[in-house]
Amino acid sequence: MSVIFFMIGISLLMALGFLGAFFWSMKTGQQDDLYTPSIRMLLEDDAPDTPKTQSNAE
Template sequence: MNIIYFLIGCSVLLALIFLAAFFWAQRSGQNDDLYTPSMRILLDDDDAEADKK
């Protein structure tokens, strides 16, 4: 029965770590620009292909 309490404690600790990481990412501006990444694939970048040759 003690192992169940230990595992519950570990899972709560891990959930708090992920929650803190989520709030840190929000504060540091990780999700500020939601439009550009989805449109980047549609934009042609001919200069990058010319540099590879």
């Protein structure tokens, strides 16, 4: 019977830990934009950098 009380206590501590982590993530803005990261690979990047040539204005 004491094992059941121990397991209930551990499960409550874990639930409180997950709840605290959820509130921390909401406070720090971790959940602000969930849509853009999933389509970021489909968006067009900027043009690649081209090597600059040296001018002959020495």
